[in-house]
Amino acid sequence: MRVFDAWFDDPDPRISIEPFGQHIARILGDAVTHSCFYTRSCHRYFLGISPDGDLFPCGMFQGEPSFRYGNIHEMEPEHVARTALFDGIEARERKVLATCSKCAFFDLCYSGCMFHSLKDAKILETKDYYCSGYKRYFEHVLRRVHSDLARALREPEPSRAAARDRS
Numbered sequence: 001m002r003v004f005d006a007w008f009d010d011p012d013p014r015i016s017i018e019p020f021g022q023h024i025a026r027i028l029g030d031a032v033t034h035s036c037f038y039t040r041s042c043h044r045y046f047l048g049i050s051p052d053g054d055l056f057p058c059g060m061f062q063g064e065p066s067f068r069y070g071n072i073h074e075m076e077p078e079h080v081a082r083t084a085l086f087d088g089i090e091a092r093e094r095k096v097l098a099t100c101s102k103c104a105f106f107d108l109c110y111s112g113c114m115f116h117s118l119k120d121a122k123i124l125e126t127k128d129y130y131c132s133g134y135k136r137y138f139e140h141v142l143r144r145v146h147s148d149l150a151r152a153l154r155e156p157e158p159s160r161a162a163a164r165d166r167s
Contacts, residue, residue: 001140008144008151023138024152026108027145040097040110043089047077055080057089060115089114092125100127105138 007017018035025032036042036058048056050063053072061067069080080086092114100111112128119129128134145152 001137004137004141005144008148020141023108023141024145027142028152037113038109041093042114043086043093044081047080057085058115060113088124092117095125096127103135105135108138109134 003017004020007013007015007020019038022032022035022038036046039045043057046058048059048062049072050056054062055069055072055075055077056062056064056067057069067085069075069083069085093111096111096114096117100106109128112131112134114124114128116128116130117124117126
């Protein structure tokens with residue numbers, strides 16, 4: 001939170017730190033391109049392809065044989081959604097979202113990263129390992145944005161500007 005505060009309080013930030021800009025934009029209601037960690041149903045929008053052509057839910061799963069959809073030389077990427085692994089990820093999402101959707105910060109994190117679910121419990125069907133940290137972070141960011149709306153609305157971050165240009 002200290003890094004966020006230092007960046008947020010800088011009167012002329014010369015760098016963009018993501019996902020800070022994305023989170024502020026989402027709090028302000030702007031449409032932004034999300035990183036995979038904060039995208040609902042990320043497995044529907046991101047695909048990891050290893051150098052040998054193996055397909056995974058995302059790059060973080062590369063090298064994990066149980067998360068290999070197949071190989072690009074043997075299957076079309078659009079056929080990933082027909083695999084048992086994809087169905088399992090869909091089931092995981094339904095289960096996790098059933099509990100996470102009640103959270104005050106759900107619209108900011110969408111239950112976090114499914115890869116992080118494996119960090120502690122080693123069970124894909126659990127919520128993100130960092131959930132409690134995200135809650136503290138989002139509470140802090142919301143408080144800062146609401147207490148200094150003028151600063152939050154300053155010159156748009158590149159992700160906010162790009163989103164506005166597409167509108």
